[in-house]
Amino acid sequence: MKQSDHGAYVRKVQEGAQSFAQDLLGEIERLRMLVATLEAERESLAGKAQEAHQVFKVNEALRALAASLEAEMNRLHEQAIAVRAENERHQKEQARLLAQLDGVRAETTAYSSRYAEIELQNSNLANLYVASYRLHGTLERQEVIDTLKEIIANLVGSEEAGLFELDEAKQSLELVASFGISPEACSSVPLGSGIIGRAGQTGEIYVADPAGPPSGSGLEGRLTACIPLILGGRVTGAIAIFRLLPQKAGIEDLDRELFDLLATHAATALYCTTLHERFALEGARR
Amino acid sequence: MSKKKVLVVDDSPTAMFMVTTILKREPYDLVKAHDGQQAIEVAAAERPDLILMDVVMPRKTGFEACRELKQREDTKSIPVILVTTRGEGENVEAGFESGCNDYITKPINAQELLAKVRDHIAG
Numbered sequence: 001m002k003q004s005d006h007g008a009y010v011r012k013v014q015e016g017a018q019s020f021a022q023d024l025l026g027e028i029e030r031l032r033m034l035v036a037t038l039e040a041e042r043e044s045l046a047g048k049a050q051e052a053h054q055v056f057k058v059n060e061a062l063r064a065l066a067a068s069l070e071a072e073m074n075r076l077h078e079q080a081i082a083v084r085a086e087n088e089r090h091q092k093e094q095a096r097l098l099a100q101l102d103g104v105r106a107e108t109t110a111y112s113s114r115y116a117e118i119e120l121q122n123s124n125l126a127n128l129y130v131a132s133y134r135l136h137g138t139l140e141r142q143e144v145i146d147t148l149k150e151i152i153a154n155l156v157g158s159e160e161a162g163l164f165e166l167d168e169a170k171q172s173l174e175l176v177a178s179f180g181i182s183p184e185a186c187s188s189v190p191l192g193s194g195i196i197g198r199a200g201q202t203g204e205i206y207v208a209d210p211a212g213p214p215s216g217s218g219l220e221g222r223l224t225a226c227i228p229l230i231l232g233g234r235v236t237g238a239i240a241i242f243r244l245l246p247q248k249a250g251i252e253d254l255d256r257e258l259f260d261l262l263a264t265h266a267a268t269a270l271y272c273t274t275l276h277e278r279f280a281l282e283g284a285r286r
Numbered sequence: 287m288s289k290k291k292v293l294v295v296d297d298s299p300t301a302m303f304m305v306t307t308i309l310k311r312e313p314y315d316l317v318k319a320h321d322g323q324q325a326i327e328v329a330a331a332e333r334p335d336l337i338l339m340d341v342v343m344p345r346k347t348g349f350e351a352c353r354e355l356k357q358r359e360d361t362k363s364i365p366v367i368l369v370t371t372r373g374e375g376e377n378v379e380a381g382f383e384s385g386c387n388d389y390i391t392k393p394i395n396a397q398e399l400l401a402k403v404r405d406h407i408a409g
Contacts, residue, residue: 119396119397119400120397122311122396123308123395123396123397126304126307126308126396127304127396129307130300130303130304130307131300133303134299134300134303147299147300150298150299150300150301151300153298153301153371153392153393154298154300154301154304154392154393154394155300155304155393155394156393157392157393159371245371245372245391245392245393246372247372247391248393
């Protein structure tokens with residue numbers, strides 16, 4: 001080989017080597033760049049992995065929390081069911097107690113109404129008992145008359161009354177005691193004459209109609225009631241009750257019962273005192 | 287617990303019997319007086335928890351006795367219920383002027399009597 005050829009060849013090799021070195025350097029640079037890129041990517045991925053790890057940890061924590069919340073929710077749900085059941089039981093119990101209370105209330109009302117009724121009956125009986133007891137508690141004629149006056153004032157509610165006894169011979173009712181009225185106005189009433197005379201004749205109790213006009217004239221215009229005294233089915237006298245006390249509205253059922261009692265018991269009491277006086281007189285004569 | 291004591295004052299045996307018959311059903315000790323003067327004496331001696339007194343009575347009327355009871359140191363705090371024949375204004379006014387705490391009118395109504403006695407005994 002010629003020297004010129006050798007030089008060209010060396011140059012060519014040198015050039016090839018230079019070109020190769022250039023290429024190699026370029027490749028190295030490219031690889032370096034690639035490594036740098038990969039390194040950056042790796043770092044980025046490492047960061048992301050760490051982030052992912054943290055997210056995973058958070059997720060785990062959240063999952064645990066969710067599980068715990070679900071368990072709590074289940075527990076609360078069960079508790080709610082139990083509470084609802086308990087509530088329903090309480091409502092039923094409350095309804096039962098309310099029904100029972102209504103029953104007790106109704107019973108109490110019935111009892112108190114019955115109690116009031118019994119108390120009223122007791123009071124009525126007390127009036128009748130007092131009248132009967134007082135009339136038969138003496139053999140003194142004046143005391144019976146005073147008692148009648150007190151019964152009329154305290155139990156009936158009048159301060160105007162007259163007590164008559166039958167005079168069979170005269171066929172009239174003769175005034176034997178009075179209070180609050182003028183005795184002269186009705187000292188003798190023929191049987192069948194006026195309201196008092198008619199009550200004495202028929203033996204029927206007269207009670208004035210408070211809404212109607214006065215049934216009689218004169219003193220009888222003030223008459224509220226006339227009670228014939230009856231003994232053994234026969235009229236022996238009469239009690240005439242005139243004006244009632246202002247606070248007494250009118251004759252009540254209890255008064256009518258009292259009049260029925262007076263009709264027989266006053267007659268009996270007066271008759272007994274008459275008998276007693278007669279026996280006393282006869283005894284004194286002997 | 288000791289029974290409450292009620293002094294009943296009335297000159298009418300029937301009215302007295304009526305009132306005591308009504309009050310006997312209640313847990314009260316009953317003491318009696320038959321006129322206003324006796325009422326003052328019994329009230330001072332017995333110190334009742336309540337006095338139930340008629341107005342029209344001999345020796346001292348219910349008004350006079352009530353006035354005196356309300357002036358005396360030892361009896362002035364005892365409630366007095368007067369039993370009046372007339373429930374009209376004047377009579378009621380005279381009753382309250384005498385110092386009575388309440389009044390009832392004749393004819394005696396057992397329920398009204400019991401209600402007022404219970405009320406004043408409790409109060």
